[in-house]
Amino acid sequence: MDADRAEEILPATNNGPCAMSETNATPMIGRQLARDLADVDPAVADAIRLETEKQAHKLVMIASENYSSEAVLQACGSVMSNKYAEGYPGKRYYGGCEFVDMTENLAIDRAKELFAAEHANVQPHCGTQANMGVYFAVLKPGDTLMGMELPHGGHLSHGHRLSFSGGMFNIVTYGVDRETELIDYDAMAEIAERERPKMIVVGASAYPRHIDFERCRAIADSVGAYLHADIAHPAGLVAAGLHPNPCPVADFVATTTHKTLRGPRGGLVMCKEEHAADLDRSIFPGIQGGPFEHLIAAKAVCFGEALTDGFKAYAAQIVANAQKLAGHLADSGFRIVSGGTDTHLLLVDVGQHDITGKDAEGWLNSAGIVVNKNTIPFDERSPFVTSGVRIGTPSITSRGMGADQMEAVACWIVRALESGGDDAALNTIAGEVRELSAEFPIYDWRL
């Protein structure tokens, strides 16, 4: 990546997206706390130091992870954590909420602007609670919920039997076409016609392609179902206009805030105005108590960052990097599920090379590249073994890596997979990964 391009993508710093700029070099609450923590509780401080070093020295390529900015971390580690604020801005069950009202209102307004949403609730603690809040807003136990098969890329909270969603609702599923590995919308329409779900959930945690939300809306309308879109994975791409936005057509849209959106760990639900009162009651007092106002303040910071042109450039680079990586891996003989990617993630079919996803994950980790094993569509291996690995580019793009680095990363992945788990080979790669990582610091911190 040339210097001009880097400045566009990484506006806040000369080192990485999350380093402090000279004009913003005030002492940081989070860093001060981290220093104090080492005196107060060395055992916990040590674990945090080790995690910090790991994040810095390895290539984090878990598709659902990212490095939030120092500003986001600062809000996460702020005194907003001390405040109880059950209720909503202006209607709280506690006194002294005037300042958390300010940050919660900022988060709500910015979320609505970012996604062109009619209503936003920024209180869900995580993506699963965001989905739970949606279900409980309009469904009753035993109602039929239609979600994507987990091995085809869906998510546990979309109706898996081990999740509350699978236990509480009558679940029917749709999936991808065996040949194309793309969502089979015709089959989805047939299943909906037969099963008459009350809600259709679209969205996935391991689907590398755009989703046609308008088609899903038409299918939902044909059977009188609510349409709920879970955009936890591509939310940052949606915000940047690089992935279709379901907000204009879906009844509800849920997301997490820490994946491609690069914010704090947390959830967010948006909906049409007609569902606003039901949704808000469902989140609080329905399924949650006091909101995490420190994380809501951090969500406000994240949404503010995502509204910038720099974030749009960052999101475009995420996708360009994922496509570059997929191309290099395919050129090296590895099959990419669905033939490529439109997003931040790719699924590699390592099973074709008689490697399990479990082994691939372990070997890559030893080589300094952190990914997760993942089932691929119609996988014959169990979810604990799998035939695939899921690889994501949000984190390494946050470090400022671009097309030039993707060739090297692909080479290391191929070498690690072809090593058969040979310790010496993996150690050699880990050393090379560490050298590249040092050139792309995450934060401007001395380790």
Ligand code: DSN
């Ligand atoms: N854990 C998230 C992921 O990795 O996709 C989904 O909840």
